[in-house]
Amino acid sequence: MKHSAKVLIVLLAFSLVLFGCGSNRSSSPASPSQSQGGQSSAPSASASSEAQEEEIVFPEPGKPFYLTTNYGPGGTLQRSQQDFQPFFEKELGTQVIIEYIEGAGGLIGYNTVFARPADGYSILPNSATFGPYTYPHLSEEKPPWKYEDWLPLGIYSDIPNSGIVVKKDSPFKNFADLVRYARENPNKLKLGTIGPGRIEDIQIIELQHVMGIRVRQIYYEDGGSLFTDLLTGDLDAIVTAALQYVDSPDARILVMLAPEFPPEFPYPELDNLSKFPEELGFSMDQIKTLAATHFNGFVVKAGTPEPIYRKLVQTLENIVKNPEWQQKVKDYRYPKWIPPEEAKKLYDRYYEGIGEMVKLRDQYLQQQ
Template structure:
């Protein structure tokens, strides 16, 4: 710092040196632009998980956080801010200074907020993707003591007794809500939907027989299936998964779902849209390197999550594809009055 002041004084007092300093201004400013953020992070970073404890997003976020700390050279303090289908946490992060010290650990829900009228926030307009960690698959689950042993059993009863079965959801735009809309559109079912704050509370509700069924990310349901607490009647995919080989793909009894697939939840990390690029670069590099950890890769594999570890333009393209698929699927099944077109969201085939 003293050398800088000396250089500045010399430039002011000596015309010759002033010319020399002027000749180096462009390079100096570039260096100082980088240097301004060279010590980042200089304080704890807040990691805001938009769902409650115990769900897929919470589990994956808390697993990767200490690995990122090692790469970043700083502390990530994780907290859950659930509510309003994850919009509470998303809005909180958006309202904080765009300085890289508040990150959103989220799932797919903000891609649907606008068409559902939940929130103005949107991944593509309000945030920058630090990393899309992985994409997982959804499973339709019931309590192990349930009388329903197959998806056909559940669907047949629901069709014959509309509104009688309780389907736990994580609110509008959540995974169970979208999946239930798919079932309703294709199979003429009708569930009594009851909202909870994320996968963890949903699992607790199913354990306590508060609900008859729900749809969970395979990563959140797997431990309950393995322990014998839950039965997974089907995975919403066109082929079975190694993580839950006993669960048939939904296309096996109902091939009409093939047109929606591949589709499923994802987990990612996001920063405010105005976060400076040098900070974004450091964050993306740290998250990218952290996810190469072999134990973390094994964790994702065991949870039935397909590792992605993408950022930048690749992550943006993925978000656009996911948003198009999900919003138009909801609109076509009558779940949204507002067309995705009003938000300039094209159909997938029109991209």
């Protein structure tokens, strides 16, 4: 294990602060140096020429780093964390511990890390189905933190995955057929998903809003019963993680809920939403959650000192660009580095779109 990385931070002390004057306030909610209340933790550089250099060691010798997992052991998330573990240890030069803090659909893990100091020693996974942008809108128990209380470290895997799936012999030959039927027959189309409270639930609301349709939205507790009812004809279509059915003998993917396919997408023959705006009379600019890809990333608590935050971002980038890590995860992840600045734009749009659709959800359900 290599020596702990040392990060230098220069803290400027001002005579104005010493005499009781207020410090400047940052307007960006994503600033790593920002405190929870929005107050900048770094003083203005224009007030004084006096400077004090303080050396920050991160990680400190003998202090472990935590890959906090907000779901219990088992499944793809655990596997992902285990595959990350040795690479984080090599990059950071310290012990990396995977801890499991489950409950409330992953919210308890976020709440626990939020209660800890913003020192960069605990990071959390996020994905298209859970994260700081979903919990404030979708959790039954509202979190004790805000969306702005978390900072993205970057996205490490990204691929279109959500889609609409129908039976092999469905009369709907493509997405346009389904939308036209729903427009002509309000509340007749039986559309199922796992929920309520998951992102697929919100995607069905946005589908109705953007396409000008009303459907019978039916919730299921698990994917097995959801798919069974599709095959028995109790459902006309389902919104789900669609790629698992790409080779199914009993079902087919009607459309991928994606704005476009990246060059590395393994099934370019499938339809995506970009094929239908002119035919169905909608704009891709209207879509915020419906075309969300299946991304995976990490976040850290806001207020983490900026040099430590930048160290974590660089660490994650180094791992994602490491061919050895890419080879290790290629059968269940789609390695792609998206830096935190771009990730934040995606999360902002996601957070805004979910909030808008939640306001419509109860209204639509009452109209069924």
